Amino acid sequence: MNAVRAWLSALVADWRLGLLLVAALLLGAPWLSPGTVQIASFVLIAAIFAQSINLLTGLAGQISLGHAGFFGIGAYCTGILVKTHGLDVALGVPVAVLLAGLTGWLLSFPANRVRDVYLAMMTLGFGMVFFEIVREWNDVTGGTMGLPGVPSAALRTLTILGVKVDGLGYFRLLLLITAGIVLLMRNLTQSRIGRAFYAIHVSEVAAGSIGIPAGRTKQLAYALSGAVAGLAGALYAHLVGYLGPESFALPRSIEVLVIAIVGGLGSIAGQVLSATLFTFLPERLQVFAEWQFIAYGLVLTFSLLVLPRGIGGLFFLPPRFIRPRALARAAARRAETATLRPAGQGAALEAEGITMRFGGLVAVDDVSLRLEPGRITALVGPNGSGKSTFVNVVTGIYRPSAGRVRFAERDITGLPDHQVAAAGVVRTFQDPRLVPHFTVRENLLLGAHRQFRHTGLAAALALPGATRDEAAQLALVEAVLALADLTDVADRPIDTLPYGTRRMAEVGRALLAQPRIILLDEPAAGLSEAEMERLSQLIRDMKAMGIGILLIDHHMDFLAELVDDVVVLDSGRMIYRGDIAGMRGDAQVIAAYLGDEAAHA
Structure with a gap:
């Protein structure tokens, strides 16, 4: 069945077949009745x-x-x-x-x-x-x-x-x-x-x-x-x-929405097939005109129960989201791009007196932090200590109640998250937030979105300039795939892959955004020992590129091999800053976070 679906999808995706079909309809139209x-x-x-x-x-x-x-x-x-x-x-x-x-x-x-x-x-x-x-x-x-x-x-x-x-x-x-x-x-x-x-x-x-x-x-x-x-x-x-x-x-709005759902949202060919069905169906139901919308409802119900992805999901594989010509061009120039180019000249990020209140709750209380280029800073603390909230403030998801954030001598406090990312401050999340039906390669290419230089018109018309631009970014995607050890699964949908692979793909996507500062929110959570080793190497590679890194995690052994210094939060307040050895011996950190077991270790 999958082979048949793949064959049908290839036929539909082939522009030559579409051109042949249009030509046949143009030539055959005179023999149709008015x-x-x-x-x-x-x-x-x-x-x-x-x-x-x-x-x-x-x-x-x-x-x-x-x-x-x-x-x-x-x-x-x-x-x-x-x-x-x-x-x-x-x-x-x-x-x-x-x-x-x-x-x-x-x-x-x-x-x-x-x-x-x-x-x-x-x-x-x-x-x-x-x-x-x-x-x-x-x-x-x-x-x-x-x-x-x-x-x-x-x-x-x-x-x-x-x-x-x-x-x-x-x-x-x-x-x-x-x-x-x-x-x-x-x-x-x-x-x-x-x-x-x-x-x-x-x-x-x-x-x-x-x-x-x-x-x-x-x-x-x-x-x-x-x-x-x-x-x-x-x-x-x-x-x-x-x-x-x-x-x-x-009724016209409802009708077109039903056509789209039955055809399969996201399926271009499915919409054409569904439009054909719902245009010819009323012609066959003219005797029962008052029952037409009941028929529509029954067809929609059947589709949602039996064909949740619509007609397009039954016959056609999900559309791929990279032009074949761009892929071919990127493959041709792959030898020219063996490694990822540096992220750019490093710059420090300074968070000064950050306070974040939600009503009467103070989630982050007067926290100051400086991230230097080419250095790894760990941000640790018990659950609920304000680590993720601090990252959300720095990256523009929240506007701080007090304090400011400066990056590269520029005040970025309260800027929207996409503008913070465009400035070079990029983050990941506690749970990988990828597009499930995209392949690993397509998800990574999303990270390069702001690097594209061609216009929307060039994209819509698939002009050569747009193809060249995509090919150049795809060559960088290949470099990141190799760096993150994802080449073997590059063309598999992300929702078919294990959790650890998704984690690596999210970090790779963030790296494609060419960050100067990257904030990794619990990237090692749920990873095996082998996967953590791969992640450690990728983080070291990012450090070697001159990227400043903020690393949130609970695995002390994982952090000990990587970080240059550690910041500990408790109830939103900073209780320690220094090296990891000093943290393990700090009485306040032991009482709030590490506990007796860590102290004995």
């Missing part, structure tokens, strides 16, 4: 619309219950511009796409402030507001009477750049546009943009720790999703010729 051509046109529009949800929800993890609003903005904008103001369709549609994309970008600002069910309710409210506007704005949208007379291919009233376009010609145009959208989706998925979407989907905090700005990334996802949905709406307007508010009500 009714079939029209239904096929609706299928293509539904597929484009589903890709907009797939981008926002499947990739970026942002749920939307009001996507019919973007669809309607595209439809009404081009309809009004072309019918009322006499603009050519070739200009009306792009303007509609831009307006829908702008609306998505504006919606992202309040969406960034809410999560989960509140996000769903907010997007639902957006859809309802749009529906009420088009229903009540009689002078512009026609209100409840709708907007008739939009130039339409079905009614043979459509002219584009002076050329008359009938139903068959419009189908051919839709087919080419759909193929272009699918190609752009594939390029985005296999680019730094798509990988960033998946990173914030899994963990916004982890994404920020390697320099991926969650806010801006979600704004881009909303803008692109809104633009694609607006394109689908604009194409719909010039297919049907009549726009009424009921076409953009809540």
